[in-house]
Amino acid sequence: MSRLLDRINTPKDIKNFSLYRLSRLAKEIRKLIIEVVSKNGGHLASNLGVVELTIALHYVFDAPRDKIIWDVGHQCYTHKILTGRKDKFHTIRQLDGISGFPNREESEYDVLNTGHASTALSVALGMAVARDLKGEDYHIVAVIGDGSLTGGVALEALNQIGHLKKRIIIILNDNEMSISQNVGAISKYLSYIVSGQYYLRIKDTVRTILKNIPAFGRPIIKIASGVEEAVKKTIFPGLLFEELGIRYKGPVEGHSLGSLIEVFEEAKKYDRPVLIHCITRKGKGYTPALKDPEKFHSASPFDIKTGNPIKKSNLPSYSEIFGRALVELAEENEKIIAITAAMTTGTGLNYFAEKYPDRFFDVGIAEQHAVDFACGLVLEGLKPVVAIYSTFLQRAYDQIYHDVCLMNLPVVFAIDRAGVVPHDGPTHQGINDISYLRPMPNMIIMAPKDENELRQMLYTAIHLSQPVALRYPKTSVYGVSLSRNWEKIPIGKAELIKDGEGLILAFGSMVYPCLNVAKRLEKEGISLAVANARFAKPIDEELILKFAKPGNLIITVEEGILNGGFGSGVREFLDLKEINNIKFKSIGIPGKIYPHGKREEILKILNLDEEGLYNQILDFYKKNYGKRKS
Numbered sequence: 001m002s003r004l005l006d007r008i009n010t011p012k013d014i015k016n017f018s019l020y021r022l023s024r025l026a027k028e029i030r031k032l033i034i035e036v037v038s039k040n041g042g043h044l045a046s047n048l049g050v051v052e053l054t055i056a057l058h059y060v061f062d063a064p065r066d067k068i069i070w071d072v073g074h075q076c077y078t079h080k081i082l083t084g085r086k087d088k089f090h091t092i093r094q095l096d097g098i099s100g101f102p103n104r105e106e107s108e109y110d111v112l113n114t115g116h117a118s119t120a121l122s123v124a125l126g127m128a129v130a131r132d133l134k135g136e137d138y139h140i141v142a143v144i145g146d147g148s149l150t151g152g153v154a155l156e157a158l159n160q161i162g163h164l165k166k167r168i169i170i171i172l173n174d175n176e177m178s179i180s181q182n183v184g185a186i187s188k189y190l191s192y193i194v195s196g197q198y199y200l201r202i203k204d205t206v207r208t209i210l211k212n213i214p215a216f217g218r219p220i221i222k223i224a225s226g227v228e229e230a231v232k233k234t235i236f237p238g239l240l241f242e243e244l245g246i247r248y249k250g251p252v253e254g255h256s257l258g259s260l261i262e263v264f265e266e267a268k269k270y271d272r273p274v275l276i277h278c279i280t281r282k283g284k285g286y287t288p289a290l291k292d293p294e295k296f297h298s299a300s301p302f303d304i305k306t307g308n309p310i311k312k313s314n315l316p317s318y319s320e321i322f323g324r325a326l327v328e329l330a331e332e333n334e335k336i337i338a339i340t341a342a343m344t345t346g347t348g349l350n351y352f353a354e355k356y357p358d359r360f361f362d363v364g365i366a367e368q369h370a371v372d373f374a375c376g377l378v379l380e381g382l383k384p385v386v387a388i389y390s391t392f393l394q395r396a397y398d399q400i401y402h403d404v405c406l407m408n409l410p411v412v413f414a415i416d417r418a419g420v421v422p423h424d425g426p427t428h429q430g431i432n433d434i435s436y437l438r439p440m441p442n443m444i445i446m447a448p449k450d451e452n453e454l455r456q457m458l459y460t461a462i463h464l465s466q467p468v469a470l471r472y473p474k475t476s477v478y479g480v481s482l483s484r485n486w487e488k489i490p491i492g493k494a495e496l497i498k499d500g501e502g503l504i505l506a507f508g509s510m511v512y513p514c515l516n517v518a519k520r521l522e523k524e525g526i527s528l529a530v531a532n533a534r535f536a537k538p539i540d541e542e543l544i545l546k547f548a549k550p551g552n553l554i555i556t557v558e559e560g561i562l563n564g565g566f567g568s569g570v571r572e573f574l575d576l577k578e579i580n581n582i583k584f585k586s587i588g589i590p591g592k593i594y595p596h597g598k599r600e601e602i603l604k605i606l607n608l609d610e611e612g613l614y615n616q617i618l619d620f621y622k623k624n625y626g627k628r629k630s
Contacts (some may be wrong), residue, residue, distance in 0.1 A: 100596065101115050124141075378409045386415060413468065431594075456486065506531070567586025
């Protein structure tokens with residue numbers, strides 16, 4: 001039997017498919033997604049959960065004229081396969097391949113570049129207002145998950161959507177998961193709506209039977225639908241959305257193509273906002289992902305038969321080292337509280353959650369709330385550690401500045417995925433945290449050179465009486481031995497690892513590569529000291545002044561954006577001291593959009609791998625001193 005997928009180039013190619021063919025297509029798409037993600041890695045569970053939903057959307061709506069907006073966007077694989085990128089799908093998330101998220105530069109079918117949650121509803125409303133002001137006529141569909149609905153931006157959007165009553169179709173993809181298991185009152189409310197899948201199964205079964213009864217079936221369905229709506233308005237909890245001014249339809253079985261197509265066609269007839277509540281299951285069609293959707297949320301390459309990851313390194317990640325260290329510290333200090341925003345396992349806090357469930361809080365996709373929640377804990381004498389990915393901590397900028405730093409509250413920020421992040425592209429790069437945290441009053445910023453120093457920095461941060469940001473990358477650790485003795489690191493003091501004439505002042509993940517570079521240059525007669533900066537704020541002024549001699553060379557190296565970064569801080573200090581007779585260079589990440597690919601591939605493109613650093617430093621040295629300093 002030939003593959004239906006071979007005939008699909010655009011969504012128009014499925015418009016005349018029967019339900020049987022659409023179901024066959026769904027199976028073929030699932031098979032393709034599993035095959036590709038098993039090799040490339042990627043967001044598996046979420047994509048397997050929306051295959052039928054995506055097919056139904058493109059079957060009913062006329063994209064790209066009708067606008068389909070994906071909140072977060074990591075569930076867009078089926079969308080990409082149906083919209084002309086099937087033959088390139090094997091390149092997803094790879095260097096020079098297609099993105100794992102919607103990308104306007106890739107396709108006219110991608111309405112919005114997304115990667116962060118809870119934004120789709122606001123954008124959809126803006127587009128709806130623009131459509132109506134221009135006198136145009138097309139449908140706008142926003143697909144948002146129940147996890148994203150916990151985000152403040154989504155709730156703000158719902159408030160205005162209900163007020164303006166513009167024609168928008170909201171698809172609520174309810175799978176009871178964001179990355180970790182969903183938490184909070186909204187999640188419980190949605191669970192109450194769909195309590196007991198019997199309701200869905202019975203409803204769909206009865207409708208199917210009635211449709212097959214000649215003459216009498218469809219009139220009975222109409223009568224039953226009227227009764228159902230009357231019951232829902234009196235006793236069914238979908239009334240909350242109705243009270244907001246948004247028509248509620250559901251719950252709908254999210255893997256029943258017939259039910260989805262029917263409710264989407266009906267939604268097109270409304271002249272006000274309508275929310276369709278679809279029940280899906282993450283990992284649908286692949287047993288390992290269905291059993292453990294959190295593990296397969298963002299999966300590494302794996303063996304399809306077993307679901308086991310194909311590990312390239314036996315070393316733990318920085319996230320795991322952090323998580324286990326926090327458990328050790330919590331054993332000694334009962335005031336330590338752990339907080340995350342829907343990323344329990346990703347941040348390594350699963351160990352803490354298992355050991356101290358009463359002291360662990362997953363607030364859902366609500367980074368702003370996470371920070372202010374931590375403020376409340378501090379004000380009552382506790383010690384919160386807030387673990388959030390660098391790219392998502394940006395969403396809480398005002399809370400960090402206004403509510404933590406201005407009051408000098410000792411909140412510890414464990415900033416995971418700091419620096420270059422593999423595969424997920426520009427929306428997930430953790431390159432801005434140094435720049436936006438450094439100007440904040442009272443904030444201390446540090447980064448470890450290795451896993452042992454991460455442990456000691458965490459211990460140090462716990463005992464400080466002011467805000468601390470501890471940043472570390474998404475990568476395996478070096479495998480150095482871990483000291484079981486806790487030791488406080490002197491604030492603002494660097495570690496001189498290698499002596500020399502000029503100075504390479506390296507921050508965090510750049511320390512060991514710079515040390516290797518300095519050793520290579522030493523063989524060529526070029527003497528450069530290497531210091532592990534440890535702190536981007538405060539910097540080691542004494543060490544810098546020691547090397548800031550006339551004609552000497554000082555180079556800063558960081559895995560972060562150059563504008564306002566660690567190097568900028570060193571340059572500002574030198575300017576303050578009116579030291580301008582040295583040779584100074586900052587090496588880091590320039591301000592531009594970054595590709596998706598492996599971490600080592602991106603570092604190479606940015607010249608932040610060892611070879612790139614060697615060439616940059618050698619070129620700078622030769623520019624100033626010739627082949628070697630006399």
